[in-house]
Amino acid sequence: MNLSEQLSMTARKNRHKTAYIFQDKETSYMELDVAVTKFASRLQQLGYKKGDHIALVVSNSPYFIIGLYGALRMGAVVIPINPLYTSHEMSYILRNGDVKGIITMDVLLEKFEVIQDQLPDVKYYISCESEDDLSLANSPLSSKMKSLSQMVAEGSLEFKDPGTDDEDTAIILYTSGTTGKPKGAMLSHQNIYSNAKDVADYLTINAEDRVIAALPMFHVFCLTVALNAPLMNGGTVLIMPKFSPQEVFRLTQNHNATVFAGVPTMYNYLLQSADNHQDYFTGIRLCISGGAAMPVSLLKNFEQTFNVKVSEGYGLSEASPVTCFNPLDRPPKSGSIGRSIVNVDNKVVDELGQEVPPGEAGELIVRGPNVMKGYYKLGEETAAALKDGWLHTGDMARMDDEGYFYIVDRKKDMILVGGYNVYPREVEETLYDHPGIAEAAVVGTPHPETGESVLAFVVAKDTELNEPDLLAFCKGHLAKYKVPSKISFLDELPKNTTGKILRKNLREQIEQ
Structure with missing residues (x-):
């Protein structure tokens, strides 16, 4: 299938059942x-x-x-x-x-x-x-x-x-990597079908549900949770061309929406726009959050304001993407990404690949019918990510004694801007493409609206090079959310004895 x-x-x-509604049609x-x-x-x-x-x-x-x-x-x-x-x-x-x-x-x-x-x-x-x-x-x-x-x-x-055939490649999702160029995660028909079915079953998405697709459909979160899962069971997809709080409220009221999926930034915007709109969410039985960790205070305020349950989960492109969700039959655990969904195994291991005891931190690895075939034309990278049937996520996590997982650190140096992954190396390589740049380093910093923003530190060859010109260069080569919010010029970048740039020192400069 x-x-x-x-x-x-x-x-x-x-x-004759409605598959989707777009612009009220x-x-x-x-x-x-x-x-x-x-x-x-x-x-x-x-x-x-x-x-x-x-x-x-x-x-x-x-x-x-x-x-x-x-x-x-x-x-x-x-x-x-x-x-x-x-x-x-x-x-x-x-x-x-x-x-x-x-x-x-x-x-x-x-x-x-x-x-x-x-x-x-x-x-x-x-x-x-x-x-x-x-x-x-x-x-x-x-x-x-x-x-x-x-x-x-x-x-x-x-x-x-x-x-x-089930094992034929159906979708290739290009995901940015810490080593530079994007890598194409090959997902089979079985991968994407099984994850859509298992997500729908775990979250009880059924023919009576009307799911708001506010996230971008090209993103695997929306693709599986807000598109494939409801279509799997005869539900209705409410297509939003672009997210806006007012449109979400309108859809919930006019088209009887029952499920909303979004990243924490969206929930923050909805909460800020809540004036006289709380009753619009009376028909929403479930809100789903992913893409980034939701601050506990935001989660609690949103649930109290709109009187709705928010289930946080976890996933990655290489896993089609969902591996964990907070169960719906009990109160969610604050700060947790939940438990393994049906047919998917998660565990936390040490550097030798041995499972660590509950409460101890290690790397989160995943196994199941949703795990990718490998990276397109990248044999070595595939071998490094897939070992003995387990996908190594690169995320540090811990598990409690009830099987709930908690992310304790993200993939090294990754920046999350409004739910989008930004890898410093990609931005740095763009900066290095500018003829006036000698060195560049990129880090993330907290941002009240997007979660994080991109900051760049550069050493210029040309003293006449300025921030507006360099930002204009970046805008011509990078998607908007990857463009640095600020570029600082330094005489030199902090390095260790081997010449490796010390991002930790740059982050400390921001905090000072």
């Missing part, structure tokens, strides 16, 4: 399934075959769902990419991921026009229409351009099933 087959089964049982399961099949058949007609890689660079919309499920149905490997990425950031993923087709919004096509010469293997750019009603006739990509809506209209229900 895979996600595409499950969608067809649900559509046959619930022809309802679409039934049968309408969705027909669109998926027609899109899949049209991809085949264009020459795409099982195993071809197709990038999905689409914001939250029905286009994302049709693009994802349609490409999976015809056996393609889908590579979701953040639409906020610059051309520079997308170029590496598209080239490394051997992409042959790109599904994207018409307003983003300019980004691909800049790098089209670097992508000779891309046969077609499949455009999703926005409200801007853009004329694309003069686009340099026009000869390779197709309309997703037109493809669905022209597609056939006489679809040839490619015979997808």
Whole structure:
């Protein structure tokens, strides 16, 4: 069984039930399934075959769902990419991921026009229409351009099933690594199907639920918890193009939402906007938090204000992503990421791989049907991450005597900005690309709204180099959330006797 087959089964049982609501328009399961099949058949007609890689660079919309499920149905490997990425950031993923087709919004096509010469293997750019009603006739990509809506209209229900196996790669999620370039985590059909099913079962997401998809769909948290899980059991997805507290309140009131999933920053914004909106959440039975640790005070204030339970969990791209959630049949433990979900094992080990006693800190490792096949074209990195069937997360954790896990430290030096992972090495390499920079180091610092922000310390070759110019350079090469909030110029960076930059000393400078 895979996600595409499950969608067809649900559509046959619930022809007229609402699969999703977008801009107050309802679409039934049968309408969705027909669109998926027609899109899949049209991809085949264009020459795409099982195993071809197709990038999905689409914001939250029905286009994302049709693009994802349609490409999976015809056996393609889908590579979701953040639409906020610059051309520079997308170029590496598209080239490394051997992409042959790109599904994207018409307003983003300019980004691909800049790098089209670097992508000779891309046969077609499949455009999703926005409200801007853009004329694309003069686009340099026009000869390779197709309309997703037109493809669905022209597609056939006489679809040839490619015979997808459970172990075939379904999705490659590119996740930034501490060593520099993003790594593509290969998730099989079994990986993503099992995690969606197990999450839905653990959180009792059912056909009566209406789940708000406010998180970006390209992110695996939303992909599994707010999209695949409800569609798995015949629920309804309430699609938000962009998060806003007022829109969340409107959806809960007008469309009877029952489940909300978000990162702590979203909960903070909702709490700050709570005036006279508390009653709007009366129908919400469950709130799900992930992506970063939620401050205990925020969790308690939110639950008291809106009279709703918040279940914190834990996951990572390499695990499709969920491994832990706080159980729903008892009060959650403050500060805990919860217990292992069904069919997934978590344990804490020392440097020798031996399990440590409850209360003792060590590395969190994970095993289950949700764990990735490996990193695309990276054998050594795969061997380092997967050992004896266990995924080594790199996160330090402890477990109490009731099986609840607590993250005590994050992957070394990682910065969490509004729930997004930012790895210093990636920002540093961008800074090093500037001809006026001799040295660079990046650290995170607490931020009241985004959780953390990025701070950069540089040693300049050119005394005339200034912060505004360097920030402008970063904005041209990095997504907005990765751009440093401040850049400090130093005569030299603190180092140890081996020449290693001492980030701890830089953090101490911030705190002084």
